[in-house]
Amino acid sequence: MKPFQAPLDDILFSLTHVARAAELPDWDPELAGELGGYFAAFAEGEIAPLDEPGDQQGCRLEDGRVSMPDGFAEAYNAYAEQGWPSLTAPEEFDGQGMGALMLAITSEIFSGANHSMQMVTGLVPGAIRTVLRFGTDAQKARHIPPLASGETLATMCLTEPGAGSDLSRVRCKAERNGDGWSINGEKIFISGGDQDMSDRILHLVLARTSDNGVKGLSLFLCPCTRSDGARNAVTVTRIEEKMGLHASPTCQLAFDGAEAELIGQEGKGLAAMFTMMNHARADVALQGVAHAARAYDVASAYAADRVQGRGADGQEVTLDQHADVRRMLDEIDGLALIGRAIAHLAFVMMERGDAPDLVEFLTPVAKVYCTEAGMRGADLGIQVLGGYGYLREYRLEQTYRDARITAIYEGANGIHARVLATRLAGGAAGAAFESFALQEAEQSGNGDVLQALEPWRAIRAELLEGTDPSILADRFLKASIAVLVACMGARLSSATRHHNDPERVARAVAAHCSGYHC
Structure with a gap:
């Protein structure tokens, strides 16, 4: 098995010279390279080694609480202590105030190292953006600092058994309860719906406050603990048994009079939730890129070392000297390079802020292209390794299993x-x-x-x-x-x-x- 190696040089090249982040006034390539290097070393040394055993061990539901695989809590504590959750949070709320491009660097590396753990932590930036845009001053002061410190992780609770992509069918109900609200209903497919890594969890819940279709949906902040310190009435009823991402607890949650607070305007929940969803979609695009890049790294290393067959001169050659294998390797590399460029273009245009219509068009295209690139890259990587690609030993089969969901979730x-x-x-x-x-x-x-x-x-x-x-x-x-x-x-x-x-890039x-x- 080839250990994970963060494609930091490719990422910095793409952001600076292809997506042209250098044209942004606040882009500092030296700082980006320095911070990216620190995170790459952390991901390679502490996060990536947990990926394979985490996949094998999976998550456990015990007495209504989720236990993460061995080592995950310790790695998350190190992640929080080093300040990574606060990267893009505003300085006034104890964050570092960096832009989305720095997050694009760390997010791809995190996904390549351990997609399951990244899934549980990855909704925090979107939650912070949502609270910043729609929350009251009191909500901002109360919720953003613990998200930035790593004390709190966030979830996004939309999907229900009878309401997948059709959110007009949401039936989870919120009712006024004194000065606050109480939520009753069920949500499914909730990534990180419960875990034992962070002290607290903040659920962002889409719930119905009237029967007026999508206009009757409102967004709520539902902490895992009540205002009196007791555990809130949110119960994990099951962990979904999935094809991949076994170390990411995808939970079915029951809300039984759970204490919550409205964020934004009543009946405007869908617009507020899309702030979080759009961030998640950009993040998913980078997940696809990360899997394609990982597939190329594993397959190219294997093909360069594996002696198989003979060349035109009759001498033994490595796999990468065969034209068809070279074609597949170059295609995988091209999928990662071009997918990354497309995702980075969308991020740079978001940061520029002067072309919202273009960003609106780019975001779904990037999500689709990059997620399919991840699946295609993993599939080709398995083919390059032949029989060994089909075995667990080289872990490309896990890459394919983990990548497959990206074309389904977040739309x-x-x-x-x-x-x-x-x-x-x-x-x-x-x-x-x-x-x-x-x-x-x-x-x-x-x-x-x-x-x-x-x-x-x-x-x-x-x-x-x-x-x-x-x-x-x-x-x-x-x-x-x-x-x-x-x-x-x-x-x-x-x-x-x-x-x-440059020869490798041109060929890909x-x-x-x-x-x-x-």
Whole structure:
């Protein structure tokens, strides 16, 4: 088994030279490299070694509480003591006040090292953003500091047995109870719904305050302890048995008169929750990238060492000297490099703040492309290793199992395709994306971008003419991906001189772009 090695050089190259974070006034590549190096060393030394035993041991439900695998609590305590939960929290609430780009560095490394543990910790930045945007001053002062210190971890409670992606069917109910609220109902698929790593848990719960469809949904802060210090009425009824992420407790929760407080306006819960969901979707894109990068690292190391067959001169060669194996390795590498560039582009545009329509279009495309890149990369990695890839020994089968959920949660990929075709294609977001592509084509002088844009424009025209979006949604998504791949491929090609292995980048881009006719 190859130990986890954080792809820090690739990450910094992508942010600085491909996504062009260097154009942001607050971007400090030296600081990013220094902090990224500290986190990479921590992830490689303390977090990654728990990934395999955590997968084998899994989580346990004992007396209504979840026990994490051995070593997880100790690693989390070290993570909190080093200040990583406070990275992007505002300084006025005991945070470090750094931007989302620093989080993009640590999040990908964390996911590659141990996706299960990252799942339990990863909702804190989104929770902080939600409280900052919608909370009262008192709520901010009460909830953000413990989130920043690591004392509290957060969950996002949306899904119910009868309400998956259709949130209008949510039945979990909130009722006024004196000065506060009480919540009754059930939620499923709650990542980190309970755990023994942090002292406290803050549940962000979407609950119904009226029968007026999605307008009857409100958002609530539901701590694991009541105002009197007693444990709140939130019970874990089961831990889901999953294909992967065995060390991440995906819980079914029962709320039985649980004490809660409204955040934001009554009936505006969905808008408030999307603040957290959009952060989660960007994070999921990086999870997909992390799995593709891990698959490349394992497969390329194995193929460079494994002697198999003979070359044209009759001499024994390693696997990576065979054309078909080289093709697969380059494709995996291209998936990681281009996926990372797409995700980083979305993060940089968010930080710039001057193109919200473009960000709205980029976010679902990045989520879909990067999650499918993670699955495809793991699948190809297994193929490179052959029979050994199918065994647990080299752990690519775990990479595939863990990556598979990313295309489902935070909005199944088909739902994102439908959003693109229905809500975004014909509006300002679609126009912003077209303008971006044209600008990229002009700046790069790369004809591949314009070539990819032609079918995208044709499908968009059909949508604008009234063709049923459900028929064209998948085609429009794939066309949008092809345009972005061409744009990022052009950027990567022009930036290769800044990479420590320009030949590798050029080969990966060429191999991957060929699949998108660019």
